[in-house]
Amino acid sequence: MAVAFTKEESAETAAETLLPDRAISPHPNLVTEAGLKALELQVQEARLAYEAAGAIEDVNEKRRQQANPLRDLRYFVERVRTAQLVPNPASTETVAFGSTVTFSRDDGRVQTYRIVGEDEADPKAGSISYVSPVARLLMGKAVGDVVAVGDQELEVVAIS
Numbered sequence: 001m002a003v004a005f006t007k008e009e010s011a012e013t014a015a016e017t018l019l020p021d022r023a024i025s026p027h028p029n030l031v032t033e034a035g036l037k038a039l040e041l042q043v044q045e046a047r048l049a050y051e052a053a054g055a056i057e058d059v060n061e062k063r064r065q066q067a068n069p070l071r072d073l074r075y076f077v078e079r080v081r082t083a084q085l086v087p088n089p090a091s092t093e094t095v096a097f098g099s100t101v102t103f104s105r106d107d108g109r110v111q112t113y114r115i116v117g118e119d120e121a122d123p124k125a126g127s128i129s130y131v132s133p134v135a136r137l138l139m140g141k142a143v144g145d146v147v148a149v150g151d152q153e154l155e156v157v158a159i160s
Contacts, residue, residue: 035120
């Protein structure tokens with residue numbers, strides 16, 4: 001058989017499958033109880049995906065299919081390792097990590113978000129990261145307090 005028709009492992013193919021690590025935030029890895037459980041679940045899912053790809057016989061295809069789960073596994077293992085579990089706030093007097101805060105905007109919109117860890121944040125689902133600009137401004141505020149965000153003002157309406 002001619003060499004042109006054989007599969008050879010090349011340095012180029014190997015380099016394609018070594019993905020750079022996902023960026024790790026420089027901020028403390030604060031998490032809620034639900035956030036820690038979600039990180040642990042993502043470790044399990046990445047491990048299962050990596051193991052499933054390990055069953056592929058073609059070496060180059062196996063590497064390609066294992067690259068993303070391996071990168072995710074490294075990321076989530078590190079996030080679980082550095083997680084700092086923050087208990088639910090003891091009070092609803094002021095906005096804190098884990099609080100659900102409702103605020104009104106100048107334009108009449110009323111929004112509610114829970115302030116959570118970075119990996120847990122999902123604004124569409126009603127949660128924002130504690131390092132987001134809005135959360136940083138709201139932390140420590142009480143009902144009735146007003147904060148400026150750009151050219152708008154936000155008034156804290158409720159904390160739970």
